[in-house]
Amino acid sequence: MSPLPEVKALLFDVFGTVVDWRGSVIRELELLGKLHDGDWNEFATTWRRGYLENTRRIAQGGTGSLNVDTMHREILENILETPQWKAFGDKLTTPARNNLNLVWHRLDGWPDSTPGLYALKKEVVIATLSNGNVRLLIDMAKHADLPWDTVFSSELFGSFKPDPKVYLGGIKHLSLEPHNCAMVAAHVYDLQAAATVGMRTVYIPRAGEEFPGVNEVKTKAEGGDVDLVVKSFTELADLLGQ
Amino acid sequence: MSPLPEVKALLFDVFGTVVDWRGSVIRELELLGKLHDGDWNEFATTWRRGYLENTRRIAQGGTGSLNVDTMHREILENILETPQWKAFGDKLTTPARNNLNLVWHRLDGWPDSTPGLYALKKEVVIATLSNGNVRLLIDMAKHADLPWDTVFSSELFGSFKPDPKVYLGGIKHLSLEPHNCAMVAAHVYDLQAAATVGMRTVYIPRAGEEFPGVNEVKTKAEGGDVDLVVKSFTELADLLGQ
Numbered sequence: 001m002s003p004l005p006e007v008k009a010l011l012f013d014v015f016g017t018v019v020d021w022r023g024s025v026i027r028e029l030e031l032l033g034k035l036h037d038g039d040w041n042e043f044a045t046t047w048r049r050g051y052l053e054n055t056r057r058i059a060q061g062g063t064g065s066l067n068v069d070t071m072h073r074e075i076l077e078n079i080l081e082t083p084q085w086k087a088f089g090d091k092l093t094t095p096a097r098n099n100l101n102l103v104w105h106r107l108d109g110w111p112d113s114t115p116g117l118y119a120l121k122k123e124v125v126i127a128t129l130s131n132g133n134v135r136l137l138i139d140m141a142k143h144a145d146l147p148w149d150t151v152f153s154s155e156l157f158g159s160f161k162p163d164p165k166v167y168l169g170g171i172k173h174l175s176l177e178p179h180n181c182a183m184v185a186a187h188v189y190d191l192q193a194a195a196t197v198g199m200r201t202v203y204i205p206r207a208g209e210e211f212p213g214v215n216e217v218k219t220k221a222e223g224g225d226v227d228l229v230v231k232s233f234t235e236l237a238d239l240l241g242q
Numbered sequence: 243m244s245p246l247p248e249v250k251a252l253l254f255d256v257f258g259t260v261v262d263w264r265g266s267v268i269r270e271l272e273l274l275g276k277l278h279d280g281d282w283n284e285f286a287t288t289w290r291r292g293y294l295e296n297t298r299r300i301a302q303g304g305t306g307s308l309n310v311d312t313m314h315r316e317i318l319e320n321i322l323e324t325p326q327w328k329a330f331g332d333k334l335t336t337p338a339r340n341n342l343n344l345v346w347h348r349l350d351g352w353p354d355s356t357p358g359l360y361a362l363k364k365e366v367v368i369a370t371l372s373n374g375n376v377r378l379l380i381d382m383a384k385h386a387d388l389p390w391d392t393v394f395s396s397e398l399f400g401s402f403k404p405d406p407k408v409y410l411g412g413i414k415h416l417s418l419e420p421h422n423c424a425m426v427a428a429h430v431y432d433l434q435a436a437a438t439v440g441m442r443t444v445y446i447p448r449a450g451e452e453f454p455g456v457n458e459v460k461t462k463a464e465g466g467d468v469d470l471v472v473k474s475f476t477e478l479a480d481l482l483g484q
Contacts (some may be wrong), residue, residue, distance in 0.1 A: 069417060125380055135417040138367055138391045149380045150393040155415065173397065175311060175377035 002240045003228055004182055007200055009174050010120060010236075011129035011152065011167075013185035014137060016209040018117075018128075019107035019144060021048065028103045032096075036088040043085065050075035055131050055160040066155050068133045073101045104132070105139035110206065114145045116233020123240045125149050129170045129183065131160045162193030171199070182227070184236070186210065188217050191226050201226040202236060244482050245470055246424055249442055251416050252362060252478075253371035253394065253409075255427035256379065258451040260359075260370075261349035261386060263290065270345045274338075278330040285327065292317035297373050297402040308397050310375045315343045346374070347381035352448065356387045358475020365482045367391050371412045371425065373402045404435030413441070424469070426478070428452065430459050433468050443468040444478060 015021050022044055029040040054071050058064045065071050076097065080089030092100065120126050127150045128137050134153045141148055154160045157169030171181050178198030185191050186209040191201040203217045203226045210217075218224025230236045257263045264286055271282040296313050300306045307313050318339065322331030334342070362368050369392045370379050379393045396402045399411030413423050420440030427433050428451040433443040445459045445468045452459075460466025472478045 067417070121384075125377075125384075127380075133417065134392060134415040135367075138369075138416075141391065142363075142367075147389075148392070149383065150376060150390070153415070156398055173376040173395070174380075175309070175375065 002242050004200055004202075004240065006180055007124060007182045007240070008180045009125035009127065009176055009182075010202070011127055011170050011181055011183050011194075011199075013161075013183070013187065013190050014128050014130040014132055014140070015048075015107070016206055017184065017186040017204060018113050018146060019109050019140060020206075021104070021107050022208060024107040025103055028100070028106070032092075032100070036091060038085070038088060043079070046079055047072070047075055050078070051131075055154075056162075059160040059163040059166075066133075066158065066160070068104070068131060068136060068155075069101065072104055073097075076101055102139075105136050106143050107140055109144040109146060110232075112232035112234050114147075116235075116237055117147055119234060119237035120240065121147055121149065123237065125174060127152050127170065127174070129161070129166065130154065161190055164193065164197050167194050167197045167199060171197070188214055188225060195225070200228075202228045202230060204230050204232070204236075244484050246442055246444075246482065248422055249366060249424045249482070250422045251367035251369065251418055251424075252444070253369055253412050253423055253425050253436075253441075255403075255425070255429065255432050256370050256372040256374055256382070257290075257349070258448055259426065259428040259446060260355050260388060261351050261382060262448075263346070263349050264450060266349040267345050270342070270348070274330075274334075274342070278333060280327070280330060285321070288321055289314070289317055292320070293373075297396075298404075301402040301405040301408075308375075308400065308402070310346070310373060310378060310397075311343065314346055315339075318343055344381075347378050348385050349382055351386040351388060354474035354476050356389075358477075358479055359389055361476060361479035362482065363389055363391065365479065367416060369394050369412065369416070371403070371408065372396065403432055406435065406439050409436050409439045409441060413439070430456055430467060437467070442470075444470045444472060446472050446474070446478075 012018055025044040026040045029043055051071060054064055079085050117126055126148060128148055129152045130137055131154045133155045134151055137151045137153060152170045154166045157166045159165055171178050182200035182202050183191055183194035184202040186204050186206040191203060195201050217226060217229060219226055219229055254260055267286040268282045271285055293313060296306055321327050359368055368390060370390055371394045372379055373396045375397045376393055376395045379395060383390055394412045396408045399408045401407055413420050421442060424442035424444050425433055425436035426444040428446050428448040433445060437443050459468060459471060461468055461471055
């Protein structure tokens with residue numbers, strides 16, 4: 001029997017959970033290596049950190065763009081003005097910056113993401129619940145072959161995760177009760193916020209994704225916080241199909 | 243060359259344009275024929291007319307549910323109270339009414355819909371822009387194999403078509419300009435509203451779908467209102483892929 005028999009829809013965090021943002025961004029930056037020699041892991045991490053700081057600030061009521069393309073571009077411009085990256089920035093034309101900013105639309109899935117989502121789609125409704133904007137998530141789905149039933153973005157609900165109104169927006173438009181929906185994420189803060197509104201929670205560890213200070217995430221049965229821990233989406237599909 | 247070279251996304255009306263609501267609803271009602279002998283075409287038409295009257299009233303600023311499941315149920319209950327249908331209603335239990343109301347989630351596509359949408363998805367972004375609620379549209383896509391990149395519902399934008407804010411909501415979340423988006427519909431009123439906000443328009447005649455008083459719909463090149471008229475989604479895919 002499925003460990004989550006009441007769950008009729010899975011809502012997925014995307015950056016880090018479904019796609020490998022770090023590896024994908026570094027690969028594109030390395031292609032620019034003819035222009036500049038830099039620590040591309042550090043560049044990618046700084047860019048991502050700027051996004052996390054901005055989305056969290058806005059989730060807590062701060063002001064700023066709800067469109068992540070706009071946000072990513074503002075952060076990129078700021079990075080390219082720093083002493084460390086100015087020499088790189090001087091070589092990047094506006095069209096090159098436009099193209100680099102869209103790297104976030106071209107992230108590759110983890111190896112289990114596409115086969116796992118196709119299998120899960122046969123069992124339940126599968127949708128994104130991401131801070132990425134709708135168009136970014138659509139482009140990424142086409143690029144990485146992610147067969148979403150629909151794309152929910154925090155942009156549709158006027159805030160960012162972990163603001164509860166984002167989770168409640170997804171649940172409402174699926175015409176379900178919170179306990180019929182499970183959030184799937186590689187970050188326990190996202191699952192803790194989902195649990196606050198009554199959702200079920202599925203944790204999937206992904207390399208380099210968890211935040212400092214988070215220890216091993218365990219299920220409630222093991223004395224931890226979440227309903228289920230899985231190693232891959234294909235394992236999750238096997239469990240839900242039982 | 244494509245007749246709509248600037249179009250990067252197609253937004254589809256669904257009821258009547260992508261799915262044959264009349265045939266599908268009548269088929270399910272006929273299965274209840276053991277219970278009752280009625281004019282099921284008239285029943286389906288009355289149910290649909292109630293939906294059209296309600297959505298139009300709300301699009302013009304009236305009050306009422308933005309969730310079409312709720313609206314369909316209210317209309318169904320009213321029909322089953324009329325002298326013509328009360329004998330049928332007396333035989334329908336609450337579970338049977340619940341199930342009948344969900345017939346709108348199980349509508350079949352027109353024969354060209356599924357192959358046409360798969361082909362179109364390779365060329366452009368394809369999304370619904372329907373007055374149906376999100377969950378209804380997701381269930382219908384799973385039932386009829388409609389591979390949407392995402393599901394936009396008027397429910398997400400706080401009104402119903404032909405309120406301009408529904409069209410503008412879809413365009414905004416695709417991060418496109420209006421002229422980069424085309425509305426596809428079997429009802430010219432929907433296309434006229436889309437054109438008002440600057441969208442391109444594609445008309446597809448479907449049997450029994452156009453409203454009384456609408457004559458043959460022609461392209462602007464032929465002296466008519468719309469940008470393109472096609473006989474099927476597969477023809478549209480062939481044209482856009484040129």
